[in-house]
Amino acid sequence: MQTSKKSQQLSLVIAILCCIVLPLIGYIKIGLPPVIIVGGSAILAFFLWYFTYLKHPVEPEVILPLFIFTVAGLQTHIIEEYLSGFGPAMSRLFDIPWSERSFLMVFALVGPTIYTLTTWGLYKKLPLAGFVACFIFIGPGVAEFTHFIFPLISPRLEPDNVNSISREIKGVQINSMPNYYYKTTHSYYFAGMYTAILPMVPGIYAIRRLIRVRQTDKRN
Template identity: 75%
Template structure:
């Protein structure tokens, strides 16, 4: 069933605001990396969503399993990120104030709430739910490959110190910042790297499947 013009316009407006406001908030609260990763994923999601789901929402029996599998993989991945200190490790890598509390609030509490509501929205073919789904397919689905790049990047804070450190960054106390720099540790690993592929596989497949399925409305 095709989405009405009024709902298309309002949904597009809200999604566009998301693509602008969230990266700005991320930049002000944390720094540039969220703008590049989150903002870039959001813009790509907006593009794919506009040409697929917005005008003619995908059938729930097609998109829902793909979304649920991607989110399930993402949640397992977040467990590894938490246990290995992803937020503080990113803080040390890029000199940004990303505390463990902030990480848990966003990815362990707010995120699952949004995913649950998105599942209901996809079932009801709500256009904005499709945008969130595309954002998850492209963000965790594709952007998780950055985990395999981070080990070769020199940390901005004490790159040659192999020990975990704690200090204030831009007025925020960040504790237990691990150093995963390969040249120092001799181990090719970064927080969350082992399970990064779990949301990538269903996410990338979802992009392929939904793009292939799309047929322009005449």
């Protein structure tokens, strides 16, 4: 069933604002890396959503299980990220103020609230819920491959020091910043790398499924 023009237009405006405002907030609060990762994922998600879900929402029995499995994998992945100090590790890697408090606020508190509402929205076939789902499939889904690249990047802060460090970055005190640089630790690992594949598998499959469903709809 096709959504109304008014609903499509309103959803478009909100989605475009999200693509602009969220990366901007990330840049102001943390720095450039969130703009590249979050902003890039949001733009790709926008096009995926525009061509697959916006005008013709996918049936809940198709997209809802994929979204739930992706979020479940993501939340499991976030547990490893928290235990291994993902926020502080990123702070040391890029010299940005990403504290554990802000990490938990976004990924452990605000995120699950949005995911819960999105589940309801997908069930009701609301266009905007499809945009959030596409963002999750691409952002915390496909983009998790960056965990396998981070160990190869030399940290901006004391790359040759294998020990965790603490310091103030842009007025924010960041404690216990671990170093996962491969050349220093001689161990190929970065915070969250072991479970990064958990949201990637259902996320990538969901993208393929959305595209195939849309192609099938066009032929019929």
